[in-house]
Amino acid sequence: MIAAAQVTYTAAQAWSDLAQIGPIVAVTVALLVAVVVDLLLPRGLRGPVVTVIAIVGLVSALAIAAYRLVNGYGGPAYFRFVSGDAFALFFEMLFALIGVLAVIVSSSYVRRRGLYEAELQVLTLAAIVGMMSLAAAGSLVTVFLGLELLSIALYVSCGYNRIELPSQESAAKYLIIGGFASAFVLYGMALIYGATGTTVLSDIATRVTSDSAGNPLLLLGVLLMGVGFAFKVSAAPFHMWTPDVYQGAPLPVTAFMSVATKAAAFAMILRVFNYGLGHLGPEWQVLLAFTAAASMVVGNLMAIVQASLKRMLAYSGVAHAGYILVGVLAGGRAGVAAVLFYLFGYVFMNFGAFAVVSTLSGPAGDGDLYEDLNGLAYRNPTLGVLMSVFMLSLAGFPPMVGFFGKVFLFTAGISAGWTWLVVLAVLTSVVSVYYYFRVLFHVWSPLPEAPVRFAFGPVRGPVTVVLLAGVFAVALGPLSGFLLQVGLNGAAPLLSGR
Amino acid sequence: MLSDYAPLAIYAVIVLAVVGLMLTLSFVLAPVKRYRSKLLPYESGIVPTDPARKRMSVRFYLTAMLFIIFDVEAVFFYPWAVILHQLRWYGVIEMFVFMLILLVALAHIWRKGGLEWE
Numbered sequence: 001m002i003a004a005a006q007v008t009y010t011a012a013q014a015w016s017d018l019a020q021i022g023p024i025v026a027v028t029v030a031l032l033v034a035v036v037v038d039l040l041l042p043r044g045l046r047g048p049v050v051t052v053i054a055i056v057g058l059v060s061a062l063a064i065a066a067y068r069l070v071n072g073y074g075g076p077a078y079f080r081f082v083s084g085d086a087f088a089l090f091f092e093m094l095f096a097l098i099g100v101l102a103v104i105v106s107s108s109y110v111r112r113r114g115l116y117e118a119e120l121q122v123l124t125l126a127a128i129v130g131m132m133s134l135a136a137a138g139s140l141v142t143v144f145l146g147l148e149l150l151s152i153a154l155y156v157s158c159g160y161n162r163i164e165l166p167s168q169e170s171a172a173k174y175l176i177i178g179g180f181a182s183a184f185v186l187y188g189m190a191l192i193y194g195a196t197g198t199t200v201l202s203d204i205a206t207r208v209t210s211d212s213a214g215n216p217l218l219l220l221g222v223l224l225m226g227v228g229f230a231f232k233v234s235a236a237p238f239h240m241w242t243p244d245v246y247q248g249a250p251l252p253v254t255a256f257m258s259v260a261t262k263a264a265a266f267a268m269i270l271r272v273f274n275y276g277l278g279h280l281g282p283e284w285q286v287l288l289a290f291t292a293a294a295s296m297v298v299g300n301l302m303a304i305v306q307a308s309l310k311r312m313l314a315y316s317g318v319a320h321a322g323y324i325l326v327g328v329l330a331g332g333r334a335g336v337a338a339v340l341f342y343l344f345g346y347v348f349m350n351f352g353a354f355a356v357v358s359t360l361s362g363p364a365g366d367g368d369l370y371e372d373l374n375g376l377a378y379r380n381p382t383l384g385v386l387m388s389v390f391m392l393s394l395a396g397f398p399p400m401v402g403f404f405g406k407v408f409l410f411t412a413g414i415s416a417g418w419t420w421l422v423v424l425a426v427l428t429s430v431v432s433v434y435y436y437f438r439v440l441f442h443v444w445s446p447l448p449e450a451p452v453r454f455a456f457g458p459v460r461g462p463v464t465v466v467l468l469a470g471v472f473a474v475a476l477g478p479l480s481g482f483l484l485q486v487g488l489n490g491a492a493p494l495l496s497g498r
Numbered sequence: 499m500l501s502d503y504a505p506l507a508i509y510a511v512i513v514l515a516v517v518g519l520m521l522t523l524s525f526v527l528a529p530v531k532r533y534r535s536k537l538l539p540y541e542s543g544i545v546p547t548d549p550a551r552k553r554m555s556v557r558f559y560l561t562a563m564l565f566i567i568f569d570v571e572a573v574f575f576y577p578w579a580v581i582l583h584q585l586r587w588y589g590v591i592e593m594f595v596f597m598l599i600l601l602v603a604l605a606h607i608w609r610k611g612g613l614e615w616e
Contacts, residue, residue: 009585014588032598036602039605039606039609039610
C-alpha cells in the first residue's frame with residue numbers, strides 16, 4: 001500500500017497555475033460559449049455570431065500570451081504537467097494567429113459552399129485547444145491529451161462536407177491512419193514510462209542519461225514515438241495519407257491542418273525528443289535523419305507531377321517537414337530557434353497560398369487545378385501578386401521569410417555536423433523551384449479565352465487574410481532578426497539544465 | 499530470471515499437445531455424415547425463416563456512442579471522490595467546472611437531435 005502524499009494546494013497556487021495556461025483557458029471558454037450560442041440563437045445569426053466569438057477568444061489568447069511573454073511570467077504549473085514557459089507562449093501565439101486566419105477563411109468558404117458555419121468554427125477552436133496543450137505539455141500524459149484533442153477535431157473537420165465523397169474519403173483515411181499513429185505514440189510513451197518510472201518530461205530528462213542508451217525499453221519507445229511523430233508531421237515514408245486527406249478535406253480545413261498540425265507536431269517533437277530525451281540524441285537522430293532525407297527527396301519529386309494544387313501543396317508540405325527536421329536534428333539553441341522561426345514563417349506563406357486557392361471555390365466545388373489559376377493576376381491583381389509572393393517565399397527566394405528560414409535551418413544544420421543532409425536539402429530545394437514557378441506561370445498567363453470555371457464570389461474575408469499573410473511573409477524577412485530573437489527566447493526553456 | 503518461467507513453458511507445451519491430440523482424434527475417429535438438415539446454419543432443429551444477410555437498422559450506434567462517451571467521462575468521478583478530502587474546495591470547484599463542460603455537451607446533443615429515436 002502506497003501512502004498518499006499529502007498535497008497542499010492553496011488558492012494562490014490555483015490562480016497562478018490557471019494564469020500559466022491563460023491562453024488555453026481563453027480559447028476553451030470561447031469554445032463553450034460558442035457551443036451554447038449555437039444552440040440558443042436564431043438560425044440566421046448563429047454562424048456570424050459564433051465566428052465573432054471565435055475571433056474574440058483567439059485574439060484574447062494572443063493578447064494573454066504576448067503579455068506573459070513580454071513580462072517573462074512563464075513557468076511550470078499543475079505539478080509540472082503543463083508549462084507556460086516561453087516555448088509554450090511562442091506556439092500559443094502562433095496557433096492563435098493561425099486560428100484567426102482560419103476562422104475568417106472558413107466563414108466565407110462555408111457560405112459559398114452552402115455548409116453549416118458554426119460547428120466548423122467550434123471544431124477549429126477545439127483543435128487549437130489541443131495544439132496549445134501540446135505546445136505547453138510538461139508530461140507525456142498532456143502530450144497525448146493534446147494530440148488526441150487536435151486529431152479528433154480534425155478528423156471531423158475533414159469530413160465536414162459530408163455529402164461529398166472525397167471529403168468522406170479524406171476523413172476516413174485520416175481517422176484510420178491518425179488512429180494508427182496515435183497508437184504508436186501511446187505505446188512508445190508506455191515503454192518510456194516503463195523505463196523511467198515517470199511521465200513528467202523534466203524528470204525523464206534527468207533520469208535518462210547517455211548511459212541508459214542500451215536500455216531496450218527506451219530504444220523501442222523512441223522508435224515507436226518517432227514513427228508516430230513522423231506520421232503527424234507527414235514526413236516520408238509516413239506521408240502516404242497527406243495528399244488524399246488534403247485533397248478531400250474542405251479547403252480552409254486543409255489550409256489550417258497543413259500549417260497548424262505541422263507546427264503542433266514539431267512542438268511535440270521538440271518537447272519530447274530534444275528536451276525529454278535529449279541525452280538519447282544519437283538514437284533518435286538516426287531515425288529522424290533518415291526521415292528528413294526521405295521527406296525532402298520524396299516530397300519535392302512527387303510535387304512535380306501533381307495536377308491538383310492541393311496535392312502539390314501537400315507534397316510541398318512533406319518536403320518542408322524534411323527541411324524543418326534538419327533544425328530539429330541540429331538541436332541546441334540555434335537549431336531550435338531556427339525551427340521556431342521557420343514554422344512561424346512557413347505558417348504564413350503556406351496558409352496564404354491555400355487561402356488564395358480557397359477563393360477559387362464556388363457552390364460547384366473547389367477549383368484546385370493549375371488551370372483554375374490562369375490569368376489570376378489580371379482577374380484580381382492583389383491575389384495574383386500575393387500568390388507570387390507566397391510561391392517565391394516557399395521556394396526560398398530572398399528577401400521573403402522563406403529564404404531567411406532556410407538560411408537559419410541550414411546554418412544550424414552545418415554547424416551541428418549534418419553537412420550531407422544540408423547538401424541534400426539545398427539540392428532538393430532547387431528542384432522545388434520548378435513546381436512553385438509553374439504556379440507563377442499560370443497566375444501570370446494571359447486571361448483564358450474560355451470562360452473561367454470559377455468566378456469570384458463574396459471573398460472579402462479571404463482576401464483580407466491573404467493580405468495579412470502576405471504582409472507577414474514579406475515583412476518577416478527584414479524583421480527576421482527580431483523574430484529569431486523571439487525564437488531564441490522560446491528555445492531557452494528546452495535547454496535549461498543542459 | 500528466465501529459468502523461473504520454465505514451468506510455464508512446460509505447461510504451454512502440454513496444453514498444446516493435449517488440445518492437438520483431442521482435435522486430431524475427433525477428426526480421425528468421428529463419423530462424418532453430410533445431409534441437408536445437418537448443414538443448416540442453426541442445427542438444433544429450428545428451421546430458418548429468411549436469409550441471414552439482410553439489412554438491419556444500426557440506429558442504436560449513435561445512442562451507444564453517446565453513452566460510451568459520457569460513461570468514460572463519469573469514470574473520472576471515482577478517483578476524484580477517493581481523494582476529495584485532500585483536494586478540499588479546489589477539488590469541488592474543479593469538478594463542477596468539469597460537470598459544466600459535460601452539461602454543455604449534453605445540451606448540444608439534446609438540442610441537435612442526437613437523442614431522438616425516429
